[in-house]
Amino acid sequence: MTILSATTLTGTNVLNPAGESLGEIKDLMIDTGSARVQYAVLDFGGFLGIGDKLFAVPLEAFTVDTKNERLVLDVDKKRLKTAPGFPKDNWPNTADDTYLETVYDFYGQRDAFQRSRMTRPEVAN
Numbered sequence: 001m002t003i004l005s006a007t008t009l010t011g012t013n014v015l016n017p018a019g020e021s022l023g024e025i026k027d028l029m030i031d032t033g034s035a036r037v038q039y040a041v042l043d044f045g046g047f048l049g050i051g052d053k054l055f056a057v058p059l060e061a062f063t064v065d066t067k068n069e070r071l072v073l074d075v076d077k078k079r080l081k082t083a084p085g086f087p088k089d090n091w092p093n094t095a096d097d098t099y100l101e102t103v104y105d106f107y108g109q110r111d112a113f114q115r116s117r118m119t120r121p122e123v124a125n
Helices: 099-106 108-120
Strands: 013-015 021-031 036-043 054-056 060-065 070-073 085-087
Touching: 036 099, 054 099, 099 108
Parallel strands: 013 070
Antiparallel strands: 013 021, 021 036, 036 054, 054 085, 060 070
């Protein structure tokens, strides 16, 4: 098990298995109801002409390269053009599971999404 602090992850470089830089982690979004990280906010920078967007990536989609102190995301740059993203000044409403479900599906993490829903306590009225 690898346990890292949020401040350690913020600013961490993300590469794909081919060694291409995919950007860096800007933030972590935490579901306070389930006390779990829902997704990392990835800034792909200015490549691919999408520098004005951020991208939600489930933490389960990353592997940790402890030797080189970076994260690896098994997605090529071309596929990232179709990744669910959002403008830097208009973050998604994640109270609606529809957006998160789309994100988890894109990265092949549907099982992780469904597990996260099972751990969410019911909201009392």
